[in-house]
Amino acid sequence: MSPAPRVGSLAQWAAGLGLVALAWGVIAVTPGDDFADQPFVTQARIDEPAEGRNLRITVLDARRADHVSDERGWSADGTWVLVSFEAEALSSEKDSTLSRALLRIGDRAYTVSDRPSVGADARTHLAVGVPKLLTAAFEILDEDADAQATLELGFAKYDARLDSEIRLALDLAELDVDDTAEIPDGRWAE
Amino acid sequence: MSGERPQGRERRTPATWIRVAADKVPPKWVTVSAVALFLAGTAAFGGLADAPAAAEKPLTPLEPGDAHDTGELKVTLDRAVLIDTLDGSGTYPLDDGSERVLAVLATIENPGNEALDTLSFATDQIAVTGMPTERPDGRALEVSTARLDDATISPVIQPGFSVEIALTWPVPRDLWRADDELHLTISDLTWFEPTFLGDGPGFWTEPAVPAAEIDLVVEDVGAGVETEDAQ
Amino acid sequence: MSAPRPSWLRRNAAALGALAVLLPTATFVIGAQEWVTAEGYLPFAAIEVPAGDTTDYAGTTYGPATVRHATPADELDVPAGAMGLVLEFDIAPGDEAQLCSVTLREAEGEQREWLATGNRAPCTSDATGPYEGSLAFVVPEDAGPFTADVEVSRLESAPTMFPPFIRFLLD
Numbered sequence: 001m002s003p004a005p006r007v008g009s010l011a012q013w014a015a016g017l018g019l020v021a022l023a024w025g026v027i028a029v030t031p032g033d034d035f036a037d038q039p040f041v042t043q044a045r046i047d048e049p050a051e052g053r054n055l056r057i058t059v060l061d062a063r064r065a066d067h068v069s070d071e072r073g074w075s076a077d078g079t080w081v082l083v084s085f086e087a088e089a090l091s092s093e094k095d096s097t098l099s100r101a102l103l104r105i106g107d108r109a110y111t112v113s114d115r116p117s118v119g120a121d122a123r124t125h126l127a128v129g130v131p132k133l134l135t136a137a138f139e140i141l142d143e144d145a146d147a148q149a150t151l152e153l154g155f156a157k158y159d160a161r162l163d164s165e166i167r168l169a170l171d172l173a174e175l176d177v178d179d180t181a182e183i184p185d186g187r188w189a190e
Numbered sequence: 191m192s193g194e195r196p197q198g199r200e201r202r203t204p205a206t207w208i209r210v211a212a213d214k215v216p217p218k219w220v221t222v223s224a225v226a227l228f229l230a231g232t233a234a235f236g237g238l239a240d241a242p243a244a245a246e247k248p249l250t251p252l253e254p255g256d257a258h259d260t261g262e263l264k265v266t267l268d269r270a271v272l273i274d275t276l277d278g279s280g281t282y283p284l285d286d287g288s289e290r291v292l293a294v295l296a297t298i299e300n301p302g303n304e305a306l307d308t309l310s311f312a313t314d315q316i317a318v319t320g321m322p323t324e325r326p327d328g329r330a331l332e333v334s335t336a337r338l339d340d341a342t343i344s345p346v347i348q349p350g351f352s353v354e355i356a357l358t359w360p361v362p363r364d365l366w367r368a369d370d371e372l373h374l375t376i377s378d379l380t381w382f383e384p385t386f387l388g389d390g391p392g393f394w395t396e397p398a399v400p401a402a403e404i405d406l407v408v409e410d411v412g413a414g415v416e417t418e419d420a421q
Numbered sequence: 422m423s424a425p426r427p428s429w430l431r432r433n434a435a436a437l438g439a440l441a442v443l444l445p446t447a448t449f450v451i452g453a454q455e456w457v458t459a460e461g462y463l464p465f466a467a468i469e470v471p472a473g474d475t476t477d478y479a480g481t482t483y484g485p486a487t488v489r490h491a492t493p494a495d496e497l498d499v500p501a502g503a504m505g506l507v508l509e510f511d512i513a514p515g516d517e518a519q520l521c522s523v524t525l526r527e528a529e530g531e532q533r534e535w536l537a538t539g540n541r542a543p544c545t546s547d548a549t550g551p552y553e554g555s556l557a558f559v560v561p562e563d564a565g566p567f568t569a570d571v572e573v574s575r576l577e578s579a580p581t582m583f584p585p586f587i588r589f590l591l592d
Contacts, residue, residue, distance in 0.1 A: 076340060093536040094524075108349040111305040115342045128533050129561035130503045141350045188500035 039154065039165040052164025054092055055126070057153055059085040059168050064145065065181035068137060072117040079145050080113075081138045081172065082181055085122075086189045087153075088131040096126045099157035100165065103138040104150045105172075113139045119185035131189040146173035249375065252404040257299075260315065260378040260401065262394045263306055263347075264299040270372045270406035271295070272361075273414045278341030280334030281358035288326045292318075292361045294374070294406065295338070299352035308335040309344040312357045314398050319373040325360060334358050368410035376402040457582075464572045464586035472592050478573050480515025486569050486589035488525075497538065497557050506558045508537075508569050510589065511551060518546035518576040525558050528566045528590070535560050546576055567591050 044050035049058040062083045069075035081103060089096040101112045101123050112122055122136035136151075149172050154165040252258055257266045275283060276291045283289035294316075300306040312333045325331045337345045338354040347353050366372065377398035384392065430437070470476045475484035491497045491505030499505040508525065521544035526534040535558045537543075543554030569589040 074340060090533075091531055092534045094534070107303045109304055110348050111346060113348070114344075114346050115337070115340055127559060128535055129564060130500060130559055139348055139351075141348075188498065188503075190501070 037161050039156065039160040039163055041165050041167050044166050044168040046168075050166045050168075051090070052154065052166055054090050054096060055087070055153075055155065055164055055166065056090055056131075057085055057087045057166045058131075059083060059151070062151075062168075062170050063176045063178055063181065064172065065178040067180040068116070068183055069180065070116040070120045070183045071185050072119070074115070074117050076115060076139075078139050079142050080181070081140060081149070081170075081175070082135055082183060083138075083151055083168075083170075084133065084135045085153075086131040086133055087126050089126040089128045091128065093125070093128050095155060096128070098123050098126055098134075098153060098155065100152060100154040100160065101136050102152040103136075103140065103170075104152060105140065105144040105147045108141075108144065110138045110140055112136045115139065116183050117185075120183045122186065124186050132186055133184075133189040134186045135183050137183045144172070148172070247399070247401065249400055250402040252376075252402050254404065254406055256404070257297075258376050258402045260376065261381065262302060262379055263311065264301065265311075265376060266297040267294060267374060267376075267404055267406060268297065269295045270408045272366060272368070272408055272410045274412065276356070276358060276414065278343075279336045279356055279358040280343040281360050283360045284326060288363055289360045290363055292359045292366065292372075292408075294318075294357045294372075295354065296357060297352060297354050298347055300347040300349055303349045305349065306347040307344070308347060308353075308355055309333075311335075314396075315377045315379065316357060317375045317377070317400075318359070319375070320365070321359060322362065322365070326362070331359060331361075366408050368408060370408045371405045372408050374404050374406065375400050376404070461582045462580050462584070464570070465583035466585045467570070467588040468585050470587060470589045472590050475511075476587055477515075478587060479519070479575055479578075480517050481519050481573075482511075482513040482515070483521075483571060483573075483587055484510055484589060486510035486591065488567060488569070488591045491557060495557060497559065499559055502562055503559055504562050504564075506560060506567075507555060508558065508591075509553055509555045510543075510569070510571075511553055512544060512548070513551040514548050517578075520544050520546055520574045520576060521554075522572050522574075523554075523556055524570045524572075525560070526568050526570050527564060528568050533564065534570075535564075544573075 040052065042050045042052050044057060044059055046059050046062070049056050062081065065080045065082060067075065067077050068080045068082070083103075087098060103110045114121070116137055120135065120137070122134040124132065124134065126132065136153075149170045151168040151170060152160075152165055153167075154160060154163055156163040156165075250258065252267070254268055255266060257264045271293045273291050273293060276293055279291060279293065281291050283291055298306070298308060298311070312335045316333070322331055334343065335345060335355050335357055336343050338356055345353065345355060378401040379394040379398055380396065381392055382395045426432070468476055468478070470484055470486070472487075473485045475482050477483075486508065487510070488506050488508045491499065491507050495505065495507055497505040497507075506525070508523065520542060523537060523543060524534045525537075526532055537556035537558055539557070541556060543556050545552075569591060571587040571589065572584075573587065
């Protein structure tokens with residue numbers, strides 16, 4: 001058997017370093033362990049439609065209020081954040097309930113308050129092609145009133161991993177603060 | 191004699207003795223005796239079978255107003271009240287008068303980072319000794335929860351909040367009377383940390399292990415005051 | 422000196438050939454297995470019913486089905502840019518108790534689909550004689566033409582794989 005051709009030692013070094021560089025590159029682009037747990041996020045901005053799977057949301061307004069009421073006589077004091085938005089499904093009305101509506105502040109994940117009357121709850125069934133005007137009301141701790149927050153909206157109530165999510169960054173310190181605000185019932189958008 | 195063999199043999203160190211001895215032992219003997227030694231060793235910690243269920247923890251006795259930390263939340267039970275009806279509580283006693291409402295007033299604090307469901311807490315972690323499982327009409331007897339301030343049914347407690355609620359059951363009319371002692375047991379859920387990548391963070395889940403108990407003296411407010419539900 | 426060895430490709434041709442067959446086959450089989458597990462019981466094959474016709478589904482006769490625009494008498498809340506539709510179809514129950522769920526689907530294009538307002542289930546298992554099912558839908562003005570896809574649940578049988586569903590073609 002003829003011996004294998006000799007590779008110059010310089011070439012060997014170059015090959016070795018090249019492989020190391022390649023390995024470093026692979027590690028650099030490999031997502032972290034929690035990447036597999038992330039939903040498919042679409043970042044939204046006020047007044048701009050944001051689309052996800054079967055979902056289009058346009059956030060219109062965000063404000064704070066010290067006292068809120070609804071159309072049926074319920075009211076409460078507190079530190080409240082109200083976000084109004086238009087939402088529609090795009091292709092199917094099956095499983096198109098907006099179950100995921102969270103306001104994340106630091107480690108805390110606040111859910112849409114269940115205290116206002118039923119008609120005012122933003123976690124409602126979305127129609128295909130016919131947008132609804134909804135208001136999500138969050139009751140938060142006083143200490144979070146001026147924090148950075150992230151609004152998360154989507155269909156997946158418990159397991160967000162395999163579905164889309166619309167996210168909006170909010171600086172609560174920059175929002176208007178109303179003494180009192182009304183949470184309107186969900187209705188068709190104009 | 192130390193067995194000096196002719197030249198060519200290595201010096202007899204312990205290591206070489208072991209090697210020579212090992213060479214002479216049939217392999218089957220090695221495995222059998224290793225297994226036997228291992229099993230003998232497991233006797234020291236009780237064998238390979240699962241350990242028997244942990245001995246029942248003694249229940250922490252509570253007084254009305256004492257807070258109990260379940261790990262997931264803190265609950266304080268204050269009063270037990272019998273009343274004919276309690277609008278806004280979620281409990282609707284039968285019209286025929288065979289039932290009344292048993293209400294336990296409690297404060298629940300959510301020190302965690304996620305919203306807390308009071309109905310699943312009341313269903314899975316609060317047990318009243320002697321509570322029937324069925325109502326006179328055959329339906330299951332279930333607990334309801336409601337906020338005291340605005341009567342929100344099955345309220346969800348946001349992270350960091352502390353809320354006063356009423357747990358209510360539709361109970362047979364004469365099962366409890368004023369001044370009876372109502373015995374409740376509070377159970378704690380178990381923290382489960384998934385070990386597989388991609389199964390997400392840990393969470394509180396079954397089993398609910400009894401952890402604390404309390405006796406509340408039952409008050410009977412009869413038909414109740416007109417404004418009771420607007421409290 | 423021995424003869425030069427055949428190239429690596431020649432030496433491994435059989436193995437490479439096997440891979441070329443096995444890899445796609447394994448992918449297909451595993452994928453198909455997952456798909457069947459997830460969707461095997463969902464409605465699969467359409468029984469197409471032309472406009473005005475009826476069809477028999479395990480003893481119950483469905484149809485004919487018509488769709489019309491909603492009138493003020495229907496009291497449907499319809500915003501600008503959308504239209505209200507009312508789907509009506511006859512049901513003549515047979516011996517077997519059946520329930521149904523109805524989806525209004527676009528026949529072409531994106532095939533968007535709508536569910537009836539008010540979560541109503543038009544079919545009942547209690548009826549003794551023929552009756553009419555009626556459902557209202559709110560859809561965008563530009564939607565259509567439609568089919569009404571009726572998924573029938575046979576209450577007295579175990580679920581089968583790849584069940585058929587009724588597709589009413591509507592004009």
